[in-house]
Amino acid sequence: MTTLRTFPTSPIGFGCMALSPIYGGTTDDQARRTLNESIDAGITLLDTADVYGKPHDGVSGPAGTNEEMLAPLLAQRRPEVQLATKFGITGIALGEDHRGQKSTDGRPEYALKACDASLQRLGIETIDLYYLHRPDPEVPIEESVGAMAQLVQQGKVRHIGLSEVTADELRRAHATAPITAVQPEWSLWSRDVETHVIPACAELGIGLVPYSPLGRGFLTGTLTREQIATDFRGRTARMGAGWDANQQALAMVSDVAAQIGASNAQVALAWLLHKAEHLHVACVPIPGSRESARMIENLGCMELQIPSHLMDRLDQVAQTIHGDRNISDDPRWISSGRE
Numbered sequence: 001m002t003t004l005r006t007f008p009t010s011p012i013g014f015g016c017m018a019l020s021p022i023y024g025g026t027t028d029d030q031a032r033r034t035l036n037e038s039i040d041a042g043i044t045l046l047d048t049a050d051v052y053g054k055p056h057d058g059v060s061g062p063a064g065t066n067e068e069m070l071a072p073l074l075a076q077r078r079p080e081v082q083l084a085t086k087f088g089i090t091g092i093a094l095g096e097d098h099r100g101q102k103s104t105d106g107r108p109e110y111a112l113k114a115c116d117a118s119l120q121r122l123g124i125e126t127i128d129l130y131y132l133h134r135p136d137p138e139v140p141i142e143e144s145v146g147a148m149a150q151l152v153q154q155g156k157v158r159h160i161g162l163s164e165v166t167a168d169e170l171r172r173a174h175a176t177a178p179i180t181a182v183q184p185e186w187s188l189w190s191r192d193v194e195t196h197v198i199p200a201c202a203e204l205g206i207g208l209v210p211y212s213p214l215g216r217g218f219l220t221g222t223l224t225r226e227q228i229a230t231d232f233r234g235r236t237a238r239m240g241a242g243w244d245a246n247q248q249a250l251a252m253v254s255d256v257a258a259q260i261g262a263s264n265a266q267v268a269l270a271w272l273l274h275k276a277e278h279l280h281v282a283c284v285p286i287p288g289s290r291e292s293a294r295m296i297e298n299l300g301c302m303e304l305q306i307p308s309h310l311m312d313r314l315d316q317v318a319q320t321i322h323g324d325r326n327i328s329d330d331p332r333w334i335s336s337g338r339e
Contacts, residue, residue, distance in 0.1 A: 004207025004282050005180045007129060007159050009082045011284060012269065012298055013045030014038055015211060018288025020053045020066050023217075023231055026290045028069045035073055037292035039080060041299060046070065047183075047209070047286045049086035049133055050118050062114075063092055064121045071123040083122065084129035084209075086163060086183075087114035088136065088144075103330075106136030108147035115151050131161035131183060137332060141169050142176045149177035161209070166335045167200035179206050183286075184335060186210035188219055188268050188317045189238070189249055190325045192336040194279070202280045213285035214268050218246070221254050221264045237323030245322035252317050256310045262300065269301035271314045 002011045017023075019031035026034075035046065053065030067085060074083065090105045115130065130151065132144050141162075151157040159180035162173055173179055182201055184193040187210065201208055216233050217223045225243055228234040238246055250264075257267045269285055276283030289295050306314070331337030 002282060002284050004209070004284060005159070005178070005205060007082070007180050007207070009284055010042055010044040011273075011302055012043055013047050013084075013209065013284050013286035014043050014295060015286040015288030016046055016048040016066055016070065017052045018290060019069065022052070023233075023290070030290070031069055032073045034290060034292045034295070035070075036077070038295040039077060041292070041296045043295055043299070044080060045082045045084065045209075045284060045286065047084045047211075049089070049131075050114060050121075051086075051089045051091060051133065055092045059092060061090065061092070062087075064117065067118055067121040071121065074122060074124055078124060082128045083124065084131065084161065085118050085122070085127055086131040086133035086161075087111060087118065088131075088133040102138075104134045104136040106132060106139040106141070106144035108143055108150075111144060111147035112151065115156055119156060126155060127157050129159045129161050129181060130157040131163050131181075132165075133163050134333065135162070135165055135169055141165070141173045145173045145176045145179075152177070163211075164333070164335045165197070166338050167196040169335075169338075170197065170200050170204070170206070174204050174206065179204070181207045181209045181284075183209045183211055185212050185325055186272065187213045187215050188253065188271060188314060189215050189246075189321045191318045192325070192339075194275075196339055197335055198279050198281060207282040207284065208276060210272060210283065210285045213272050214265055214287050219250060219253050219264055219268050221250055232327065236327055238321065238325065240323075242321075242323035246320075249317045249320045252313060252320070256306070256314055259310065260304070260306060262304055263297055265294070265298055266301040266304050267306065267314070269298055270304040270306055271311065273301065274306065274311065 001008045048066045050062040050064050053063040055063035088104050148160045161181040163183040186193050214220050233239045253264050257264045326334050
């Protein structure tokens with residue numbers, strides 16, 4: 001087990017966004033089968049959000065269908081898992097085009113309403129870890145977190161988290177109510193959070209739950225350009241225009257993996273856990289996959305020892321990357337755009 005502040009969970013979590021059509025098709029039954037097999041293997045932190053999933057016809061707010069998919073599983077295995085979900089992105093589905101539109105809502109009244117909606121879809125009484133998915137630039141973060149603290153007092157939420165916050169926003173939020181975890185994008189090819197956000201987490205004793213720790217699958221070496229042509233990854237700077245140029249980074253990871261007899265994913269996750277230990281923060285990465293075998297393979301990173309000279313080699317990966325990590329044309333969408 002790993003403890004994020006006072007929140008014990010498995011050392012690696014499951015990013016449930018991968019079980020929505022955003023990365024390709026799957027059925028709810030297949031998704032739950034993958035989750036059940038992953039839980040059996042020891043992965044017990046399930047991370048979702050109200051905006052994940054394919055929306056029902058006529059829905060005007062967050063789709064909620066990834067949460068709905070989880071409900072039957074939670075009805076059977078609730079005591080065995082830690083459930084995290086998020087609110088604050090107001091689009092129908094993640095990855096849709098928000099150009100010219102306000103895409104976040106951090107108002108206290110919205111936080112309370114969104115939590116009740118998530119609880120109903122999930123079929124549970126309490127959310128273990130509830131995140132503000134993105135700060136609302138029009139609402140002081142103290143107000144958003146104040147409402148989340150009310151949810152803790154009401155017994156609807158156990159722990160509070162934040163995603164893509166700056167160090168300043170984190171300090172202000174933590175002064176309002178205890179923050180258990182921050183969910184940034186952090187990986188071999190996304191390291192901007194090491195400058196301000198992670199030192200703030202270390203200072204305040206706040207854990208990290210890195211999303212996209214495998215570079216949305218790119219760093220695993222298992223993707224083809226054709227596979228991502230139909231989802232939003234193909235529209236990003238790194239996996240669209242930068243696909244060919246970033247093969248150099250992939251080759252570096254693959255070379256290290258070959259030298260130590262591990263998969264690329266295991267190497268990327270082991271590097272991340274080692275880096276977190278070096279930076280004095282508790283860390284639970286949340287890779288995702290439609291295949292339980294991939295998730296079980298990921299657990300092998302816990303036993304992986306990477307020699308120091310190969311760690312140094314991996315540290316150079318980020319320097320070779322072409323393209324920004326932002327998936328939006330709004331620089332404020334990620335913490336580095338507001339630092």
